[in-house]
Amino acid sequence: MTPPRKSLFSPDRICMEWRQQRRPGAGLHNLGSTCYLNVILQCLTYTAPLANYLLSRQHSRFCRRQGFCMMCTMETHVRKALFSSATAIRPRAVIRDLKFIGEFKPDYPGDAYEFLRCTVNAMQRTCQSGSRDSDSSSRETTIIHQIFGGFLRSRVTCLSCKTVSDFFRAFRDVLLKIKGALSLTTALEFFVAPKQTEGRKCFKCRKCKKKVAVSKVVTVHRAPRILTVCLGRADNGTSRKLSQVVEYPECLDLRPYMSDPDREPLLYSLYAVVVHSGHTCLGGHFFCYIKASDGQWYKMNDVSVESCDLHTVLGQQAYLLFYARCFNSQSKKLSSSSLPPFLSQGESSSQAGSARPQTLPGRIRVAKSQRSSARERERERNKERSRSPQWGNEHHRYFINSNYSSSAGRRRKRTSPPDHDNTHRDAPGPSSRSFQHVPAHRDAWEQPLPRERQQSKPSQLSCSLCRQLVKVRSYHQSQSKRRKLSFGAYKQKSQPYN
Template identity: 35%
Template structure:
């Protein structure tokens, strides 16, 4: 909790500094490095606070990129994480409209609606169903989550990893299910699906070995637009499209070493590489060609339609 509190405090300070800077300049041309924070008073456009406790998925205006962050000594991961959070529209809108940051990080207890703000932004619920194959009885539970961890050992794309995650699993032998109706251990089928999804989805790709800390080889493909409908408990209905807006990248062979940087999509629809103090304009082709360790997607209804010409997920799959 102490580390998370420090991240949130740093995020709020960064957002407030960004919001206080001047606005109105055009975004930089590709491959041009942007100035540091102290030089931005007369520079590019930035985030701005919104009135009230807003959880809107869209920027109020087409704000451009903000400042880079100095590496003060092994702080590249913190810098990259802060940049990804800074360009998370509902979180930025919420943080800039509050006086004590996110709930649960202070000693006091805020209003009831504030206590679930983080859950509303990045949270959802897993739906776990276990069906006894002897009596056909079904047991169901709902569990909250804030991020979705993806096993990529046998997957070459985010969609494939998600498909593996929701495939039915057979419980038998030592893993047999103790059925409350049959009152004995029996074979069963377990299915895990998403009952609900938040405004923002955080996918954590499990690149590192739990035992050695070494990084897996290969690359996992991820789309600019992701339809989550096939992985939901209710699979009938309109596509549930999410748009990529930030990518956290690790370069190195082990989790204990290497370097972190990120790519973010500003409110003007343009992509930028944020590498500590350096902010460089780039294109979506570069963004999608990374060994990402955390992917940030926001619901398309509030972001993709107004920021950049992002086609629907189905349109992309046909291109």
């Protein structure tokens, strides 16, 4: 493999752990026969490194692409799915651009694995659109390839002269044959087993100078951060579905299937499962199981989002498996030195197979003396802020507007601060779900104001408003009384004399 001349995205900026813990987002409406589309969108939405990147808006702020952009479409969908207060939303933007993603139609059933490959390839093309003059190695350094991509090594050995040749190719998912396999490990062992081509002499040996029979071994040379496995349930001989149950673990060790299997374990944790129900591959229904950022498993069946346990997740006829790379206690010390600080803290804290909510990255233990000094500095800073007339103008203006609307008895439109982003609600009215998420960017302007400003200015304002209301009311009463008196005098004058 030749090293890339230019890196399109720095791997240090990829965060494998959720930056914010939240409850699961909304379900997705089935607009025709779009269950295959819904499950892939849900799996990509809860892929932590991809969701962290899309929620940060690093792509849309610098995107200059005209027309269709798959990364911008996914960014809009992820924000809408996670921040919407509705029970279910409609993925209209994705369905509108289906013709740019692949040969799909909203009213025609499709395959989830095919839609996954087309969606990831569309995001990959978007990320490398501005680097057409770069080499092929540089195109494999995009954010999409560094999340989903890895490299496979094909070692070909000539059966005549024993010459060994290595070939490398990039991959973003692995398709496994499950016919005769009862577990995922058995299917992986068959994937890396040596295969001989004695009857088909299709490889030309560089030493023999002719086509010869060879032995071929395929192994994982560079492991991806997100391992996507498809259990091929279509029988090529009979074109029927293989409905056998293939056992798959919550924690997978990929080291035995690597090119160098003698190193430390390489652990992956399961976070998404796609299931196909039906007797044939041409029909049926797709639903999925998702592990959200709170560490709990949820069954997502179109608009339905229900919590479930791990035992239910591991007992399904899985079609697609999504594994996220993690670190165990043995490799934590070896990997922490080569990772950036926020990645080493976040990834080393999580253990494989842990179903508890994981801690947020960036939490550092501070000594007691340092905490006390930090508190004193914070108090001094708050005093300086309370003295400054310019501090908190935007937040104070919003607070005054809300108080004025309540004190004056009028209904005014509630104005939000400039840094607040009003997310689109798919359905009006309150949500029927038992949980609602408050976006993180609202926490900044929902913090209470200092005690000085809460006691002084709102009270003065309310007193002044009360005095104004009293003056207005007395004025109106005097005017109405004057009109009554004048009207009575006019009535007496207009009566005829008897």
